[in-house]
Amino acid sequence: MSVSELDTTCTIEAIVKIIGRAQRMKTGTDCAMREVAGVLKSRYPSCFIALQTDGASGFTVGHGIGxxxxxxxxxxxxxxxxIMEDKSSVLEHRSNAPLVSQFNTVYGTRYxxxxxxxxVACPDYGNRIGMVGLLSRELEGFSLDDVRFLISVAELIALLLANRSLIHSSRCCEESIEIAKNEWEQTVDALPQLVFLLDANGKITRANRVVEDWNLSQVKRVGGRDCHAVLHPHCIEEDCELRLRLKTELAYLSMHRHAQWEYFDKPLSREIRVSLRYLATEDQLNSYRIESCAxxxxTDITLERRARDLLRSNNSDLQQKLWxxxxxxxxxxxxxxxQIAEHVKDKAALKESESRYACLVDTTLTGIYILKDQVLVFCNxxxxxxxxxxxxxxxxxxxxxxxxFSSDSSSQAQGADPLEEMSGATVVKVLHPDGRTIWLNQSTAKVVHKGQSAxxxxxxxxTELVVTQDRLEASKTELEALSIKFIDVQEQERKRVANDLHDGIGQTLSxxxxxxxxxxREMERGRGTTTEKLRDLLVKVQMGIDEVRRISMNLRPATLDQLGIVATISWFCRECAAELxxxxxxxxxxxxxxxxxxxxxxxIFRILQEAFNNIAKHSQAKSATVRLYLKNKLLRLSIEDDGKGMAMNNGVTPVYSxxxxxxxxxxECTGxxxxxxxQIGKGxxxxxxxxxxxx
Known part of the structure; x- marks a missing residue:
C-alpha cells in the first residue's frame, strides 16, 4: 500500500467516526459537515461540501475558497x-472544461x-441534494483515486442524511460503515506491499494479508506484537539494523512526519524499502482519537535493486555511447x-544565375519561343x-x-499538322514572310508554363549551313572523281619518266x-685507234648529259632557281615552240x-606548264599567248588560246578536268x-x- 492510499484509509476511518458520533449524539448536519470538511482539509488545500435540504437550505462549508x-x-x-447531467462524479483537467469554467465564473477569474x-444522493431529499468537491490550480491536480475517495465521502454523507432528524437506526449506519471499512481493508489486502499500523510503542495494531504471503504470521495473530519480532522472529541481536532504525525513527516521527530508507534484510533475504509515516492520533477540534500513530x-525491491545494479553496470557503456x-x-x-550556409550561398548564386539566364535568353543566337494551344505566348x-x-x-x-512550310516538306505531303511534325529535334524548310526559303533546326519539349501544358x-x-553542306557534298563528289583521275595521272607521269629514263639515259649509258x-679491248690488243674511239665516246657522254638535263628541266627547270621566273617563262616558251x-x-x-x-x-611555272599541256592535248589551237603583268596592285598571269574551247557549268570547272x-x-594555296x-569554238x-x- 502506498502512503497516499494509507492516508485515504485513515481519512475514511475519521469520517466514519464523525458520521457515527453524529448519529449517536444526534448532532446537527452543519456541525457534522464542518468536521468532515476539517478532515478533508488535512489532505486537500481547497475543498467544499454544498448541500440543499429542507433542514439546511443552501448550506455550504469548505476551506481554501472563501x-x-x-x-x-x-x-x-x-x-x-x-452540466453533470446523470453523472455521479466528474474529473476535469483544463480551465475551459464545463465545470471548471463554471467555478472560475463564480470565482471571478481563471483561477x-x-x-x-x-x-450526494439521498431519496428522502429528492435524489441529488449536494456535492463534495476538490479544486486545484495545477493542471493535473487530481486522479481517479481522488474521485473514488470523494464518492466514498459522498456515500457517507448520504448515510448521515438518510433520516431528516438523524434518528435513523444506528445499526443501519454501523452496517454501512462496516461495509466501507471492509472495502478499504480488502483494498489494502490487495496491495503488494506489507503494511503495518503501529501504536506509539511500536506495537502492531493492524496488518494486511501480505504478512501471510511473506510467511511471517497470520493476520489475526500479529495484533499487539512488536513489529521487529514479527519481521525477525528469531533475531536476538541487540544491534539489529531494523530494530535500531525503527526505534530511532519512531522516536522522532512526530517531528519529522515521514522517514524512508532501503536495506538488505538477511532474515527475509529481500531488498526492502521501508516507509514510515506519522498519523495524527486525535483531532483537537472534533475530539476524536485514532488508535494508530504510524x-x-x-516494499520488496529485490528485482528493482537487481535492475538498478544492472543499470549501474551498463551506465559506463551508455555514457560512452551518449558521448x-x-x-x-x-x-x-x-x-x-x-549546408545552411551553402544553401544561402546557392540561393544567392541561383538568383545571379537566373539573372544571367534571362540575359542569355535575350542575347542568344538561338530563337526561343513557347507555344500554348499553338499560340505564341513568349519569344526572345x-x-x-x-x-x-x-x-x-x-x-x-x-x-x-x-x-x-515548303510545299516539298514531309508534313505538307502527308497532310499532318506542321507543329506536331516539328516536335523533338527537326530540320524544316520554311518559306519566310519576305518570300525567301530558309532552313531551321528546331528542337521542342513539353513544359509547364504558368500551371498549364505548353x-x-x-x-x-x-540556311547558310545547309547551303554549305550542299556545296560540300558536291565538292566531295568532285574530289572522289578527281582522286581517281589523280592516281591515273600520277601513274602516267611515272610511266613517262620511266620511259624517258629507259629510252634516253638507259640507251645512252648502254x-x-x-x-x-x-x-x-683495243688497248689490250695494242691497236692505235683508241684516241678516235674515245672521241666518239665523248659524244655519247654529252648526249647522256643533254638527256638528263632535259628530264630535269621537265621536272623542275634549273633556271627557276638560278635566273628567276621571268627567264624561266622565256625558256619554257622557246621549248614549247620547238615541240609545237x-x-x-x-x-x-x-x-x-x-x-x-x-x-x-x-x-606560276606549274600553272603555265599545266595550261600548255592541256592546250597541246585538247585545244587544237593555232596560237597561244602568255602574259605576266601588274594591274591594280595585283600580279596577273594569263594563258589564252584560240582552240575549240570547252563547256562550263556556271563558271565551274568540269569535274573530269x-x-x-x-x-x-x-x-588558292598561294593566296x-x-x-x-x-566557250565552245572560241578558245x-x-x-x-x-x-x-x-x-
Whole structure:
C-alpha cells in the first residue's frame, strides 16, 4: 500500500467516526459537515461540501475558497447538476472544461485548472441534494483515486442524511460503515506491499494479508506484537539494523512526519524499502482519537535493486555511447550549419544565375519561343529577328499564321499538322514572310508554363549551313572523281619518266658501256685507234648529259632557281615552240623579278606548264599567248588560246578536268584566285591573280 492510499484509509476511518458520533449524539448536519470538511482539509488545500435540504437550505462549508464564494456555490448547485447531467462524479483537467469554467465564473477569474466532484444522493431529499468537491490550480491536480475517495465521502454523507432528524437506526449506519471499512481493508489486502499500523510503542495494531504471503504470521495473530519480532522472529541481536532504525525513527516521527530508507534484510533475504509515516492520533477540534500513530509500509525491491545494479553496470557503456552520440550530433550540427550556409550561398548564386539566364535568353543566337494551344505566348529577340518581326507583333499569334512550310516538306505531303511534325529535334524548310526559303533546326519539349501544358521550342537559322553542306557534298563528289583521275595521272607521269629514263639515259649509258669495252679491248690488243674511239665516246657522254638535263628541266627547270621566273617563262616558251612547231606562241612579260614573291614562282611555272599541256592535248589551237603583268596592285598571269574551247557549268570547272582543278588548288594555296573563261569554238582563257609584292 502506498502512503497516499494509507492516508485515504485513515481519512475514511475519521469520517466514519464523525458520521457515527453524529448519529449517536444526534448532532446537527452543519456541525457534522464542518468536521468532515476539517478532515478533508488535512489532505486537500481547497475543498467544499454544498448541500440543499429542507433542514439546511443552501448550506455550504469548505476551506481554501472563501465564504462569499461558498455562498455563490450553494445558489448555483442546480446549474452544476445540469452540466453533470446523470453523472455521479466528474474529473476535469483544463480551465475551459464545463465545470471548471463554471467555478472560475463564480470565482471571478481563471483561477482553477483541475476539479473533482461527487454528488450526494439521498431519496428522502429528492435524489441529488449536494456535492463534495476538490479544486486545484495545477493542471493535473487530481486522479481517479481522488474521485473514488470523494464518492466514498459522498456515500457517507448520504448515510448521515438518510433520516431528516438523524434518528435513523444506528445499526443501519454501523452496517454501512462496516461495509466501507471492509472495502478499504480488502483494498489494502490487495496491495503488494506489507503494511503495518503501529501504536506509539511500536506495537502492531493492524496488518494486511501480505504478512501471510511473506510467511511471517497470520493476520489475526500479529495484533499487539512488536513489529521487529514479527519481521525477525528469531533475531536476538541487540544491534539489529531494523530494530535500531525503527526505534530511532519512531522516536522522532512526530517531528519529522515521514522517514524512508532501503536495506538488505538477511532474515527475509529481500531488498526492502521501508516507509514510515506519522498519523495524527486525535483531532483537537472534533475530539476524536485514532488508535494508530504510524503507518509502516515495506516494499520488496529485490528485482528493482537487481535492475538498478544492472543499470549501474551498463551506465559506463551508455555514457560512452551518449558521448559518441553527442559528438556525432555536434558533427551533424556542424554539417547542417555548413549546408545552411551553402544553401544561402546557392540561393544567392541561383538568383545571379537566373539573372544571367534571362540575359542569355535575350542575347542568344538561338530563337526561343513557347507555344500554348499553338499560340505564341513568349519569344526572345533572336526568334523575332529570324521571322523578321518585332516581339510585340508575335505575342498572341499562331505560328502557322506567320510561317509557311515548303510545299516539298514531309508534313505538307502527308497532310499532318506542321507543329506536331516539328516536335523533338527537326530540320524544316520554311518559306519566310519576305518570300525567301530558309532552313531551321528546331528542337521542342513539353513544359509547364504558368500551371498549364505548353511547348518550349528552340530555333536556329541554318540556311547558310545547309547551303554549305550542299556545296560540300558536291565538292566531295568532285574530289572522289578527281582522286581517281589523280592516281591515273600520277601513274602516267611515272610511266613517262620511266620511259624517258629507259629510252634516253638507259640507251645512252648502254652505248657508252659498249664503247668503253671496245676501247679496253683495243688497248689490250695494242691497236692505235683508241684516241678516235674515245672521241666518239665523248659524244655519247654529252648526249647522256643533254638527256638528263632535259628530264630535269621537265621536272623542275634549273633556271627557276638560278635566273628567276621571268627567264624561266622565256625558256619554257622557246621549248614549247620547238615541240609545237604548228602553234604560234607569244609572250608578254611586263613585270620585274622583285615584284614576284618567291613562294609563288614555282606555282606560276606549274600553272603555265599545266595550261600548255592541256592546250597541246585538247585545244587544237593555232596560237597561244602568255602574259605576266601588274594591274591594280595585283600580279596577273594569263594563258589564252584560240582552240575549240570547252563547256562550263556556271563558271565551274568540269569535274573530269584534273589539270584545271590542280591549277585552281595551286593558286588558292598561294593566296591567289584562278578564273577560267571558255566557250565552245572560241578558245579558253586561264587567268590567275595574286597580291603584288611592290614593297
Amino acid at each position: 465564504q462569499v464564494i461558498l455562498d455563490k456555490l450553494s445558489n448555483r448547485l442546480d446549474q452544476f447538476f445540469e 482553477f485548472e483541475s476539479l473533482a466532484v461527487a454528488t 503507518a509502516l509500509v515495506l 559518441e552520440t553527442a559528438a556525432l550530433l555536434r558533427k551533424i550540427n556542424g554539417e547542417l550549419e555548413q 529577340r533572336r526568334f523575332a529577328e529570324i521571322l523578321g518581326c518585332s516581339i510585340e507583333q508575335l505575342y498572341g499569334v499562331r505560328l502557322t499564321d506567320l510561317v509557311r 511547348i518550349l521550342g528552340n530555333v536556329v537559322d541554318i 652505248g657508252i658501256k659498249m664503247a668503253v669495252e671496245n676501247v679496253v 612547231p604548228h602553234m604560234e606562241i607569244q609572250k608578254e612579260v611586263d613585270v620585274i623579278e622583285e615584284h614576284i614573291g618567291e613562294e609563288i614562282k614555282a606555282t 584534273l589539270g584545271l582543278v590542280s591549277m585552281r588548288e595551286r593558286a 591567289g584566285t584562278l578564273s577560267i573563261f571558255s 579558253t582563257k586561264v587567268e590567275v591573280t595574286w597580291p603584288a609584292n611592290t614593297e
